[in-house]
Amino acid sequence: MALSAFTSRLGRGQGRLLTSKATGGDYAFVLGEDEPGRFFELGPGDHAEVTQSTDLTGVKLVRALLRLRVPASTPAGLAWEASLVIDGTKLASMRAKPGRERLVTDLAANVSKLSGAHAVGVRLELVTV
């Protein structure tokens, strides 16, 4: 597997990690990089995501508990966006301003009209603003 900005430190600063930033327990799944100060060549649309095929029959909402930390050095015109994606489509999203960290407790995707198996995921994406 070719390594990218989002996969070059799996198990160390990326992926499922033991981290003090976890809110609901000791572990969290980290997209991006847990350790500040790691730079890469990136452009709008670059993203990392974790998905899982899930049977949404009878499910009303998909809710996510997230914490997003955005580097202060993020240039104007660009933003980092966290989103809930269903079959690759963003159904809910949030951003944080550069230099800020947010605990997001109310991100939810309405899946009440869906049934059967769908790819449910969380995405971190560099977007233009």
Next chain:
Amino acid sequence: MSTLELPALYVDSVALIASTPRLVVVNRDPSPGETGVPVDATLALELVDTGADGVNRASVRVWVDGVLAFDGGAPTEIAAAFAGPLAGATQTADTLRVVLHPVVPMASLATVSVRVAGQTVGGAASIDEVYSFVVEDRTAPRVVGAQALAQRTARVGFDEPVLLPSAASFVLTPKSAAGDASVRPLADAPEAQPPR
């Protein structure tokens, strides 16, 4: 392409909710209970009908600190005080998204209360919910006292805990011939005392 520092997105949990009230408020931004909200933040929320009827836009009201900010179906739905350039309301078959953009920045450290009320089309379900968040602290610490400890050393007290960057310190400078003094931060003044 730009050279950018990676952010961190910590995914704590993703939950499937099968049992929920028919009409719900979600994607509130700022989130309920969130702290450190920027003073210039927009206030967004979505009313979602998890059933078949859809949201009755004309029934939806949003109050911010008791002030009616959104009046669904009214000729002017968003009150002028919340009708900044990012404000708006969009509706799909089962969702109404409202974005309020305060024209005047919110007050530092204010606890802002948001009340949302509305119904589904036909009135089968309704909601009346209140949540709040806290705005960031944008008030600078105030000096409440300064005590001379030695000829060139003083202890300065502030009205709240402060952080002093390692390279910064303070110097006392005469303000007038009568001996009044002002305190101003200055780098590389080795005799200054760190604040409490």
